[in-house]
Amino acid sequence: MIVGIDLGTTNSLISVFRNGQTELIPNALGHLLTPSAISLADDGMILVGLPARERQATHSHLTATAFKRWMGTDHNIKLGKQSMRAEELSALVLKALKADAEAWLGESVTEAVITVPAYFNDVQRKATQAAGRLAGLKVERLLNEPTAAGLAYGLQERTDHATFLVFDLGGGTFDVSVLEYFDGVVQVRASAGDTRLGGEDFVQVLRDWFIEAAPDLNAKEKAGLAEDGALWHAAEQAKRDLTEHEMTTMRLQCLDRSVVLELTRAEYERRCAGLLQRLRRPLERALMDAKLEPSSLTEIVLVGGASRMPMIRQMVTRLFARLPLRTINPDETVARGAAIQAALKARDAALDELVLTDVMPYSLGVVVTEEVDGRRYDDRFSPIIERNTAVPVSRVQTYSTVQDGQTLIILDVRQGESPLGSENLLLGTLEVSIPPKPRGHIGVNVRFSYDVNGLLEVEAHVPATGKTIQSVIQRNADVMTEIEIKIALEKIKALKIHPRDKQENAYLIARAKRLYEDRLGRERQDISHALTRFEALLDSQDEVLIRQHNREFKSYLDSIDKSFVL
Numbered sequence: 001m002i003v004g005i006d007l008g009t010t011n012s013l014i015s016v017f018r019n020g021q022t023e024l025i026p027n028a029l030g031h032l033l034t035p036s037a038i039s040l041a042d043d044g045m046i047l048v049g050l051p052a053r054e055r056q057a058t059h060s061h062l063t064a065t066a067f068k069r070w071m072g073t074d075h076n077i078k079l080g081k082q083s084m085r086a087e088e089l090s091a092l093v094l095k096a097l098k099a100d101a102e103a104w105l106g107e108s109v110t111e112a113v114i115t116v117p118a119y120f121n122d123v124q125r126k127a128t129q130a131a132g133r134l135a136g137l138k139v140e141r142l143l144n145e146p147t148a149a150g151l152a153y154g155l156q157e158r159t160d161h162a163t164f165l166v167f168d169l170g171g172g173t174f175d176v177s178v179l180e181y182f183d184g185v186v187q188v189r190a191s192a193g194d195t196r197l198g199g200e201d202f203v204q205v206l207r208d209w210f211i212e213a214a215p216d217l218n219a220k221e222k223a224g225l226a227e228d229g230a231l232w233h234a235a236e237q238a239k240r241d242l243t244e245h246e247m248t249t250m251r252l253q254c255l256d257r258s259v260v261l262e263l264t265r266a267e268y269e270r271r272c273a274g275l276l277q278r279l280r281r282p283l284e285r286a287l288m289d290a291k292l293e294p295s296s297l298t299e300i301v302l303v304g305g306a307s308r309m310p311m312i313r314q315m316v317t318r319l320f321a322r323l324p325l326r327t328i329n330p331d332e333t334v335a336r337g338a339a340i341q342a343a344l345k346a347r348d349a350a351l352d353e354l355v356l357t358d359v360m361p362y363s364l365g366v367v368v369t370e371e372v373d374g375r376r377y378d379d380r381f382s383p384i385i386e387r388n389t390a391v392p393v394s395r396v397q398t399y400s401t402v403q404d405g406q407t408l409i410i411l412d413v414r415q416g417e418s419p420l421g422s423e424n425l426l427l428g429t430l431e432v433s434i435p436p437k438p439r440g441h442i443g444v445n446v447r448f449s450y451d452v453n454g455l456l457e458v459e460a461h462v463p464a465t466g467k468t469i470q471s472v473i474q475r476n477a478d479v480m481t482e483i484e485i486k487i488a489l490e491k492i493k494a495l496k497i498h499p500r501d502k503q504e505n506a507y508l509i510a511r512a513k514r515l516y517e518d519r520l521g522r523e524r525q526d527i528s529h530a531l532t533r534f535e536a537l538l539d540s541q542d543e544v545l546i547r548q549h550n551r552e553f554k555s556y557l558d559s560i561d562k563s564f565v566l
């Protein structure tokens, strides 16, 4: 069985296609959303998902969230003394999802379709594949998230020609894609986005506002507050409240007093004006690249948890002069699409054959020297495959020498949209030896082939020597090498992962500790007593008693904590 996985910045989901429909798989806590969070527990065990996210407020230095933003970089994320790459942390999330699916399906799961933002570059895609490998999954395909959303909304079932605009505002990334369906083929006509814009930024607005508005705090106290996990939790809750209500109250314990501040939705929206403005640019660019007017789109699809905010819906409605589609839960859309793609891979008979084509999100090319009116200009970018070309694609371009007697052509392979080579992202370098000849007399044919998984192969052929150098894009500095992957596999194997069947207990303890820090006085004492009782019971290892008490402890926490869970 091939599963579909939405590996999100904030939350991840795993799904399958069974009995002719998509099915989301619950985790050990019975939830469909697993927070993409990892925490190192006090006993050295690794916690994944909700128990980990609960510890963000109380143990921020031992907890990692939003690490998808670091995929494909060698940035090290610290968990106490441990130091982890985003690929390793993502692998732990994937491993937990895999275990959930295996428990649910009763069979082993080794293959997956994993979704990535359409905007992910080559390095980030390779990082996602590496994360899959580290989790023991063969990544059958990387699927662009908007394409998955299009599949979930049945774009492929339309009988006519249709264009969908997918507006995906997740926890950490924003993607806009224009999908086209015609005659059995789904194509991404254009994609644009911002890898550093998402629901988290809307939380940040509330954190900033709270710090600014909290009375009588000195600079040091304000700085401390900015780092406080409890502020994040309160701000996230306030953001969700403002989706439902016109007004919210944010309460936070600052030093020895409780700060209570009120905010209206109108004021919040006013403070988010800058973020809304930033959302417009990728929208305009995607339409321009697809050569479409807003009025010629068939449907607008809203995806991603943050698209629930009324200001997002209003902005989209105003811009496109129509109501967007949002019948499928915006958190689940991409995962459902991934399951459809997984079934297509496995050729589930319930699905008709469907051809999917995606586009390359960036222009890919080499850095060259150009001569204009006898003058030489270095550091020019020469695109070989232009942005938004349908993939798979293979293109060849010929370059010739610029100096007499030149014996080496260095091909700097880069991606990006800047006319200056150095401003685009370096993917790798290829060195091609050539026989010395007068300038312009030696040519090299450079072929770029880009596959459906968004991976690039480069080939340089010198007709004068008949020599070909293939795919020498060994690695970007930030792509994990085979050796690094082997070491990471050992490292992950050595980690003690908190047992799946004890997940609920870990969650309740982490939640109780967060509430203890949050509250004061009598309530704090009650939480402390309940927690001590529960921990003592866990020590007794009496399974029947633990299960029984677990339910009581949970309903007690539910009664005092009305805030969001997922």
Ligand code: AMP
Binding pocket: 008, 009, 010, 011, 169, 170, 171, 172, 198, 199, 200, 236, 239, 240, 243, 303, 304, 305, 306, 307, 308, 309, 330, 331, 566
């Ligand atoms: P996703 O990456 O699609 O799971 O989206 C996660 C983002 O959606 C986070 O930033 C959440 O805070 C946000 N989100 C989820 N539910 C709501 C809601 N009711 N109102 C506002 N934002 C929400």
